[in-house]
Each structure stands twice: as C-alpha cells, then as structure tokens.
Amino acid sequence: MPEETPVLAAEDVTKHFDTGRQTVRALENVTLRLYRGRIAALVGESGSGKTTLARLLAQFYPVTSGEIRLRGEVVSGPDKDFYGEVQLVFQDPFASLNSLRKVEHNVRRALKLHGHAADDAAVHELLAKVNLTPAADFARKLPHELSGGQRQRVAIARALAVRPSVLLGDEPISMLDVSIRLDVLNLLARLREEEGLALLYITHDIASARYLSDDIYVMYAGQMVEGGPAESVIQEPKHPYTRLLLDSSPDPERAGGSSAFTATAKLGEPPSLVDPPPGCRFHPRCPFAKEQCKTSFPPRTEFADGSWTNCWLHNES
Amino acid sequence: MKVRIGIGIIVFFSVIAIIGPWLNDLMGIGPWKIDYDAIAEPPGAGHLLGTTSQGTDVLAQMIAGTRNSMVVGSVAGVIGVILSVVVGVTAGFFGGKVDAVLSFVTNMFLVLPVLPLTLIVAGYVQDTGPITIALIIGLFGWAAGARTLRAQTLSLRGRDFVMAMRMIGESKPRMIFVEVLPHLAGWISAMFLHLVLAAILAEAGLAFLGVSSADTISWGTVIDQARQVALLNGMWWWFVPPGLCIALLGTATGLVNFGIDEVMNPRLRTADIKAMRKALA
Amino acid sequence: MILDVKGLNVDYITAKGAVRAVNDVSFQLRRGEILGVAGESGCGKSTLIMALIRLLRPPAAITGGQVWLHPREGEPVDIASRTDRELRRLRWRSMAVVLQSAMDALNPVARLSAQFADVLKEHGYKNTEERTAELLEMVGISPDRARSYPHEMSGGMRQRAMIALALACDPELVVMDEPTTAVDVVMQRQILAQILELRERLGFSVVFVTHDLSLLVELADRIAIMYGGRIVELGDAAEIYRAPRHPYTKGLRDSFPPLHAPVTRLNGIPGTPPDLRNLPIGCAFEPRCPRRFADCAERRPELLTVGDALAACHLHDRERTAHA
16 A cells, blocks of 8 residues: 555544443444545445444544544544545435435535536536436436436535545445446546545445455454455455455355355354454454454554454464 | 315315405305394205304305404414424424424423413403414414424434535535425425314314304304204204314315325325226236 | 246236236246346346235236146146135245345244244144244254344344245245345355255255346356346356356346456446336347347347257347257
C-alpha cells in the first residue's frame, strides 16, 4: 500500500452500542485506510462490523474510541464540508431513493446544495456518466419505473454530484440481479480511473472483491483479521477465517462433481457481539486454536507480499 | 369503486352545505318558516320530508343543518390535523428532548376525558355555536393523530433515502416538507376524515345532551328536538333523516379510508376474483 | 422418475388481463436427482416451483399443462388437476417445501417442538418427541433446541430447522426456493453440504431454485435456465457451466467473477429482463443477446435437443438441419 496520506482513514477505531441493558461490541480497534485512486474491499459475514465501519467512516454516528481522519485531519463531526468529500451508497436502491421524487430531483438537489451548476445540462451529464442514457428520459422518471440496477446508478449519480473524493459502497450490488451486478462494478472501477476516487467496497462476496479491488480487508466479529493486496489475500490466505471464507464461496472451477461440499465439518456460527469470546474472536471455530488465542488478540504480522494478519499462527513469540 | 362512492357522498354533503340557503329559497322553504296548516305532517307533496311538531319543514331543517354540521366537522378537522402534524412530525423528526417534551404533551391530551371536558368548557362559554364546538373538538382531539404521525415520521427519518438526502446536505425544513411530509399524505387525509366524523358525532352528541345554541340548526339539534317529541308520536320522518345523514357520512369516510389504506398498503389489494373465475372456467 | 411436468402454464390474472409467468414448461425429475433452476428475478422460477406443489396464491393460477407425481406407492397423480383436499394426503408425505425466509414460514409464537409435533401427529407419528430429536440431529441442531422459539435461533439454524421439518414425513420430493439466500456464505455451504448428505442417505429428489448459478454448478445434477417464463436451456450441471449452449446461459455464467482463475474484464448481461406483459414476438432474450441475428426477432426458438442438452436458440438451427 502506498506511503501517501490516506484520503479517509479509520485509525484504531472501536464502536460499542449501548442499548441500555446490554452493550454490543460491534468494532474493536480497527484500522482501515483509503487512498486516492484505489479500491479497498471490506469482506466479512453479516455481523462482522463491515456496515458499522462504513457508517463510522461516513460519520453517521461517533466513534467510541479512535479517530476518523480526512486527509490526515481528525474529523470532529459530520458537516457539509465533510459530506462534500465523503459519500456513501446504500445497499438497497429501493430504499435509498424517495419514491415520490423524480430522478432529476436527487441529482439536482445535490448539485445545488454544493454550489455547482444545477441546470438540465449538468444533471444530464451526471446521469450519462453513470450510463443512464438517454439522460433526458431518465431524468424525468420516478424510481418505480426503473430497475434495481438503474436505481443504484441514480444513487451513485447523486453521490457523485457533490464531487466527493471518497465513495463508500455498502454492499452496493447485493440486492441487484446477477446479470447487472458486473455493470455496476465496472462503473465503480471506471469512476476510480476517471475521477481518481478513493473507494471502499463492502461485500460478503469475496470473488467480486477480487474482481474489483486493489486491496482486501477481512473482518470477523468486529475484529480486522487480515488485509493486503487482493491477489495475495485470495491466493495465499494467512488467517484461518479467510481460508474458511474462501473454501465456503461457490467456485464452479473447483467442482469436480459435488464433492467439495461434503467435506465441510460442522463449524458453528459467528459469536454474539454482546458477549464475544475473549482473545481472537474466531478461536471457538478455529481448528488451529491454541491457548494463546483464547486469552489475547494477536498483534499484526506483516509479510513480504504486502499482506498482514492478526493471528497467533503467524506470530513466533 | 368503494372510494368513489365514499367521495361522492362527501362531495354531495359539501355541496349541500355550500348552496344550502340558496337551495331552500329556491324551493320556497326555510328552516324557521312555520306552516300552521301542516303541523306534524308526514312526508308528502307540500313538504317532501314532512314537518315537525311546530310545523317547520324537515327538509329545510336538514339542508340548513348540513351546513352547520359540515362546518363543525371541517373546522375541527383542519385544527386537529394542523396540531397533530405540527406536534407529531416535529417530535418524530427531531427526536431527543423535543420529542420527549412533545410526547409528554401528546400523552397528556390523550388521557384527557374529552367529553366531560367539552361539557365543562361548553358550559362556561356563552351560547355554544358550531364554531365553538369545532374549536373544542379540534383542540382536544389531535393527540391520537399526533402519536401516529410521530411514529411514522420516526420510521421515515431512519430510512435510507432520508439519510442520503442528509448526506448531500439537504436543509431540515426542506427535508421535512419535501422528503418526509408527502409520504404522510395518506395518513393525514385519513386522520382528517376521521376527525371530521368524530366532530360531527360529538356535536350531535352534545346537542343531544342539550349543549347547543338555540338559534343554530345542525343534524344534532334536529335529532335532539325530535327526541323530545317525535319518538312518542311515531313521527319517524323527523328523526330518520338526520340519523341517516350521520350514518351515511360515517360510511363515506370509512369507504374513503379503506381506499387510502389500499393505496398505501398494496398487500391489502385483493385478487380480482371475477377475473380469476372467468379465466379458469 | 418422480416428477413429469408437461406444458405447464401459470398466469397472474388481473382485471386488465393475464400475465403468463410460467410458459409451456416441461421437464422430468429423476428419483434422487437434484435439479437446479436458475434465472434472474421475474423469470418465473419461484412461480414454477410454487406451482409444482400447488401452493400458488391468487392472482396466480395454473392455466394449462400437467404435473405428474409418481409416488413410490400407488398410481401417478396429476397435481395440477387435483383438489386441495386430495393433495393434503400427498403433502409432507410425498412432497415438501423449504422457503427462502424461515422466519416467515415458522410460527413465531410456537416452540419448534410444537410445530414439529403438529406435522408429525397429522401424519400418524406416535412418538413425536423422539422423531423431532432425530430430525433436528439430522441437520446438525442439538435436540435440546427443540424447546426454542424461532426468534431465539440464528438465521442459519432456522433455515436448517425448516429443512428438518420438510423432511419430517420422509418425502420423496423436496422443492426449495432460494433456501440459502438469506444466510452467510459459510452457513450456506454447511446447509448445502447437509442437503447433499441427506439426499444420499434418504434418497429424496430436489428442485432447487436460486439466482446463483455458480452455486448450482457445485450442487445440482442437472440445471434448467429460465428466461421470460420459459426454460431456455436444460442439461447436465457441469456441462452447462463448461459449454453453455444458450447465449443467456453463457452471460449468466460470466456474471460471476472467478475466485481463482485469472481475472478478465467481464460484462454481465447488458439491458434489463423482459417485461412479461409485453414479450417480444421472437426470442425473449433477443434484445439483450450479443449473438442475435435476423431470425431471432421473427420466430421464437423451440426448446430442442442440442448434443446432450436442450436449448432454445436459433444459433443451433443450422447444426440441427445439418444432422437431419
């Protein structure tokens, strides 16, 4: 990963949700950095804290400890300037657009509020940028007249209208039809090239993370367990959880018949975040767990290929 | 279809309320005109709906009464809706301390015993005309609506599209009026109709209990007067029309509300049974 | 053979007219076979399997064709033409269903044990407790969880409980509508492994509907691809993946980025799925097809034999005439 200052970063961030009776320990000491013109993928199962991290980066709620930094400066709270730089695209394009407002309303408001020209030409240019052509037709449509993929493009156009430098995508394709998912991924890749955006791509689909991103981060139950260049994480996973995730993902190439499925032992489920296991939270499911794993979270071990992991298996001491 | 019938009935009464006096003049009848030749007469050619025991025309009284009943209903409806929108949406959208205070006030109004209170207030105010009654009902009847709107606003506020608009820097007033309020239109119109009906019923109830002005006529006062005389003498034509009008308006608001529900909640839309039978036969 | 579907049509009937969601679908399901059905949303795959077990709700209705079930014992039954009362004897014993959302399918205010007992008693099981424990164990749930309410269990556990319930009366046919869509990949793999293992042990047949073709390749014996209410390709699972005959199947396959093979730029399938109310005269896929030619817009291709598989595509017309 490059040496320059990250555009947006979460540094050693912890988030606990207090619900009165109990505390949900959603994130523990997580660090994630986003660089200009690079795409980072954040991979994990539901409840791993991916969405919480994205929403912390987008300042939807404050951190419990740690810092969110924009170009090196600690962010104190959400304001218009912050959202001029950072935008988030939601998972569900059916919920993220106002069903009673036309497509152009979304884009035009975003342009106007950030002091950009908001005439028809500007609106159409943005819609064309996300491949909604003929833009003049799409501008006048209501969300229910669009397919899921088209809606997600509108949401992306709205985010782009403020001319941000960071785009956070919270599972932006998981609710879309299979055949149009790649279209949206290719669009994100193009925006990275053309606009030099820093992109965070959150997903549970590790194959699509490999397709789109430069770096992959893997989270488990609120802890960051592995990260590094996409290919090293996929081809040489260091953490047993990453390996489990890879082995579980459908891979038609691997199928020599259906044998791949039957090999899986009963591996349990992710822990409750109200009362998570001490040490490495993966240890109850980990076939290689040692005594150490049950008491303390391992420090980071770095590898020559640029990847790193937090796992006692890779720590000599 | 249901909705159309409902709207039809409401429009019918509204038109009568507006053109009432002119209509009475046109037919040469009036609510206070006494026909000494026709006292307590059943419906017939001279008096289409018959006359009261004082010899006034029931139809003329009904027409005049429609205006006052509708005024009571709509004034109470408008006041109640404005209050419940202001209180409910503000509480739901801003949350926190604002919500705590407004919810407390709402709950207080919710547990107030409205009818006894109305009786007391009406007793203090001289000459309780329809506007007074409408004001009382509107001022005391908004709480339930405010609570519903608060809950709806609360859920809307957390929706992704509101978060997204907040992220592009949309101002709070525009957020409320442009993004949130339009989604509540169904609730608000249902609430308005409900208040209208409640007010008309309450006014009739109050008149029945004797709380009304001596020189206004409404559906309620007609029933009240009929109660004293008509029941004993079997003068059905005197009390059936006002009763029927109230029932009809009640049905109409119910029908329109069904329609609004179906539009807001597509799951309630039932399959077209006729079309299915035809296709499968 | 356990299931023989012949020319099945399902319409959504509205006052404005009927919309055909499943159009002239025919296939056979062998005993112990897993048939995967894949396609985009709105292609008719879910409607198809609800029709197979006659759980369609108005305004959807079967308007043509037959669904012959061949039970182990007794005469073949045309499910499409039987009354609900006649079907009641077949439900659970011969055919069972697993739906996408176990939370919606399970009764939220009854303990698991009670829901199992309901089904088991209805079908003459005496010792319901023992059978419930046996079923739960079969899907890897500890029997003491029988006293749990659905909301006390994780999504994956609920889904496995649904599978156990479906298997309660030892059915011959289990239809599954996206049973793993709502669970995470690791749990998905465990559930699929269990389905395969139980199929080996108990010998039931499965019709498995999903939008995820990559998963079917590893799970199913054969795969049917649906588009615009019709089956456009049907063949051996590995074969469909290796050498798809229909451009839509190929597009669908190439919509999944590979996990280990070299990454190349993929494009998915441009355009949007067809509007069933307004299908093209020719091939429904023609507007999105990268290999379309004049014939495609004019005539609808029939589902015909191409090599070892069935495909509905004019690209194979020439091949066929050459053979004939």
